[in-house]
Amino acid sequence: MSEIKIKIENLYKIFGSRPREYTDIVRDGVDKDELLSKYNHVLGLDNISLDIKEHSIQVVMGLSGSGKSTLIRHINRLIEPTEGTVTVDGEDITKLNKMDLLEFRRNKTGMVFQRFALFPHQNILDNVQFGLSIKNLDKSDSIERAMYWIEKVGLTGFENKFPNQLSGGMQQRVGLARALATDPDILLMDEAFSALDPLIRTDMQDQLLDLQKNLNKTIMFITHDLDEALKLGDRIAILNGGKLVQDGNAEEILLKPADQYVANFVKDVNRIKVLKIKTILDQGGERANSNPTVNVNDSIENCLPAILESQSGLNVIDEKNNFVGSVSKNKIIDILQKSKD
């Protein structure tokens, strides 16, 4: 198991003129609506604790106003917490002084924004270089690194253009390159693909997963789109009204929703498309030669043709072609039936 990179503990955020006075009553169970109507303070985050593993993609999902954008801004302290701690690599960043916080932001985190937030007066090269130039790195070195990332996101030839000369998808790729150029351990993506149209969004998701294979960053990804969450997230945390309602992998969220809110969220999802063979696998057993063989990472949907041909079930192998177990036909039919209602 990999190490925990970011540890969020008992984090509270209350917006208003005297937030500290209200943490106690929030602890006693006053909720977002009541705090607003009775005390005129806005509850941003309500006792959030979350561990994010190194090299994983942690998705944080929720409707607007659920506190997800507030949460991501606590990781690089663009928003100060009212109470609680955020620990990165064992260091409590809520205690950093001004200079150390700047250094932390310069070296440890990169951020991608929903509406891109590129610098309109700088060309693409200078935009991508921004983080490097803030660190006062050697000019030619930082140009080289920026060009490397411009190439990685497929924008070679555009380095002298200005942001408004590029399409939305291209602008967000600049945003991604800008965040990656300083080679941070942590990538914070605040609804990074929400403003893009569906085709380009899928494209960007694939590109992110592709980059992540080699980069192994710790990524916190905010979204309100469940399909996106299921596609990208190693783990998915769901926020509602500033509270963390569930944190789990795609299968846990889909098959064991923690409450009605999560259940409503996932009810329209095409389960067989999202669920992978490994989640319904019966480990061990014997290989049945009459049955077709599928990969453990395939989705159930992709295995449907194999199921139709099979006698009693499927043989399952892992990436290295080792036999790991089997799935019975009845089990799949069971899941298919469940996903209908």
Add this chain to the structure above:
Amino acid sequence: MNFTEFFISFPEMSKESLRLFKKSLDGAYRNFSREYGDTIEAVFDPVLYFLVWFEKILQNSPWPIVIIVFLLLIYYGSRSIALTISSLIAFLLIGYFGMWDDTMSTVSIIGVCTLMSIGLGIPIGILMSGSDRARAAITPILDIMQTMPSFVYLIPVVMLLGIGKIPGLLAVIIYAIPPIIRLTDLGIREVNKEVLEAADAFGANRTQKLFRVQLPLALPTIFAGINQTIMMALAMVVIASMIGVKGLGQPVLKAITNQYFTMGLLNGLAIVALAIIFDRVSQSFGKRMQQYRAGANE
């Protein structure tokens, strides 16, 4: 005093105490200016030397060279052949009608006033944009500077520094500096919050944010302020001439007192020509600085 009289005539201060009040204020200021006038004048000496030096250069250099330098600057600023040619015609006419030296004096004082307004105004504007308290303190002062009739603040300036170039310069700057302060403040405050947040997220400190993000993005607005400042400085030329500032204002003043219609008209037109040239050049220079905004159609 009975009840109805109280409502009919305002219960004013007695004549005697009002006279005393004025007298003591005047006396105090007179003492102050006697005591410190020379010192304050000495503070402004470097500015005076610079102003005189600049005026001498413009007046003593051969006029064709001055015109060529001006035209080069105009073309560099505006990139417009039409404006450059019209300016050439305007300069030739100004010279032909015998207003060359006065025009050079006016250009020099406007130039120095604009430079000083920029040098003082932009830092003040930055200060205002960074703190609501500073803004609340400075805004009413700017309101006073813009609305107080210029003659009123000319009185203490003349009492303090006498008649001449420096009091004129001060009068012009007091009147012309507010737009650049206000628009610097406005331009910086208008910078997109998301872009600023991005700068924060990458660990930019205050200075880096100011010079790499806020000022460059505010520059077009700041330039609109510089343009306004130049225009307002030109509008003060005639009033400044009343306290001994040489230039196109003095013949206008003479024309008013003696009812010389043509003299007033010619010098007035020369001021208009300068204003149009300054305005067009600074506007198109400002526009070119925000080319990135219009780049989408390329």
